Amino acid sequence: xxxxxxxxxEQKTLLSELINGFEAAKKLQARIGEAPSPSSSFLSPxxxxxxxxxxxxxQIVSSYERFLLLLNWSSSPTVQLIPTPATVVxxxxxxxxxxSPASINGSPRSEEFADGGGSSESHxxxxxIFNPKKRKMLPKWSEKVRISPERxxxxxxxxxxxxxxxxxxxxxxxxxxRSYYRCTHRSTQNCWATKxxxxxxxxxxxxxxxxxxxxxxxxxxTPPPPPAxxxxxxxxxxxxxxxxxxxxxxxxxxxxxxxxxxxxxxDGKDVxxxxxxxxxxxxxTINGDFGHVESSTPIFDVVDWFNPMVEIDTTFPTFLNESIxx
DNA sequence: CATATTTGACCAAC
DNA sequence: GTTGGTCAAATATG
Numbered sequence: 001x002x003x004x005x006x007x008x009x010e011q012k013t014l015l016s017e018l019i020n021g022f023e024a025a026k027k028l029q030a031r032i033g034e035a036p037s038p039s040s041s042f043l044s045p046x047x048x049x050x051x052x053x054x055x056x057x058x059q060i061v062s063s064y065e066r067f068l069l070l071l072n073w074s075s076s077p078t079v080q081l082i083p084t085p086a087t088v089v090x091x092x093x094x095x096x097x098x099x100s101p102a103s104i105n106g107s108p109r110s111e112e113f114a115d116g117g118g119s120s121e122s123h124x125x126x127x128x129i130f131n132p133k134k135r136k137m138l139p140k141w142s143e144k145v146r147i148s149p150e151r152x153x154x155x156x157x158x159x160x161x162x163x164x165x166x167x168x169x170x171x172x173x174x175x176x177x178r179s180y181y182r183c184t185h186r187s188t189q190n191c192w193a194t195k196x197x198x199x200x201x202x203x204x205x206x207x208x209x210x211x212x213x214x215x216x217x218x219x220x221x222t223p224p225p226p227p228a229x230x231x232x233x234x235x236x237x238x239x240x241x242x243x244x245x246x247x248x249x250x251x252x253x254x255x256x257x258x259x260x261x262x263x264x265x266x267d268g269k270d271v272x273x274x275x276x277x278x279x280x281x282x283x284x285t286i287n288g289d290f291g292h293v294e295s296s297t298p299i300f301d302v303v304d305w306f307n308p309m310v311e312i313d314t315t316f317p318t319f320l321n322e323s324i325x326x
Numbered sequence: 327c328a329t330a331t332t333t334g335a336c337c338a339a340c
Numbered sequence: 341g342t343t344g345g346t347c348a349a350a351t352a353t354g
Contacts, residue, residue: 164329164330164331165330165331165332166331166345166346166347166348167332167333167345167346167347168331168332168333169343169344169345169346171343171344172342172343172344178344178345180345180346182346184329184330194345196345
């Protein structure tokens with residue numbers, strides 16, 4: 001565990017710019033928020049505009065928050081911002097079923113890696129360096145996903161990453177079992193991203209997907225064999241570029257991701273938008289590689305698109321300051 | 327053959 | 341004790 005948490009100047013600069021934007025957005029949000037909001041009995045267009053502004057600012061702020069959060073974890077995993085879950089939005093539990101208090105903690109087994117039982121298999125693979133204690137601290141967020149009718153009653157396994165199911169459990173009080181997935185590349189690329197999929201009790205067409213951890217793998221699906229690409233199960237409608245990037249290209253990728261991207265939304269909407277919700281945009285670790293660009297149109301709907309699933313204490317993350325100006 | 331899923335067992339945390 | 345998350349052997353799939 002060496003302290004390799006020092007950031008390059010590029011990253012520091014990036015962060016500070018990010019932080020500036022974040023602060024500015026928050027200020028703006030505060031100003032808008034304190035608008036007296038005259039309770040006019042009639043709906044003036046101005047009111048509507050104000051509301052829109054509020055929503056927009058809220059979006060911006062939460063995007064910043066998520067971004068910083070992700071950046072934080074991927075760059076310096078040793079610092080925790082909000083280790084506890086519970087921050088995950090309760091989200092539309094229309095069924096009023098309290099469900100478990102969002103404490104979907106992993107249970108870090110003591111032996112953890114390497115064959116719990118002793119399948120030997122050897123440890124000579126130093127990939128297995130993952131502190132089990134950190135697993136709980138991994139970033140976590142969830143989404144509600146609605147399957148489309150014509151897609152059949154199939155789970156929403158449709159994000160850009162490839163997952164491998166490793167478990168299923170009946171959950172107390174839930175009608176449907178919960179499925180557990182981990183990144184396919186866990187063993188090969190030491191990628192510890194996981195997700196859980198839970199079908200909603202009340203609305204069978206809605207799946208609650210909880211992601212934990214960010215992908216450190218490069219999900220490059222570059223089928224070496226020139227002949228027909230060996231796709232797995234998923235359809236093939238999506239052709240992703242699968243660009244492998246080098247760390248030095250990070251800024252570039254961030255730049256492109258942070259610019260106004262209206263694709264992925266309805267065609268030609270001039271809505272300012274940061275990258276979508278976490279599972280849909282791609283990020284790499286600061287010192288990792290890659291980040292491929294892609295904007296798939298989800299076949300399913302993300303129900304609470306605007307809900308900041310990951311709520312962060314809006315106090316300013318001081319660790320970032322330290323990282324930058326240490 | 328390799329790779330993915332199923333499913334009971336195991337374990338940590340209540 | 342129960343519950344939720346993970347492991348891994350058995351099984352399925354290509």
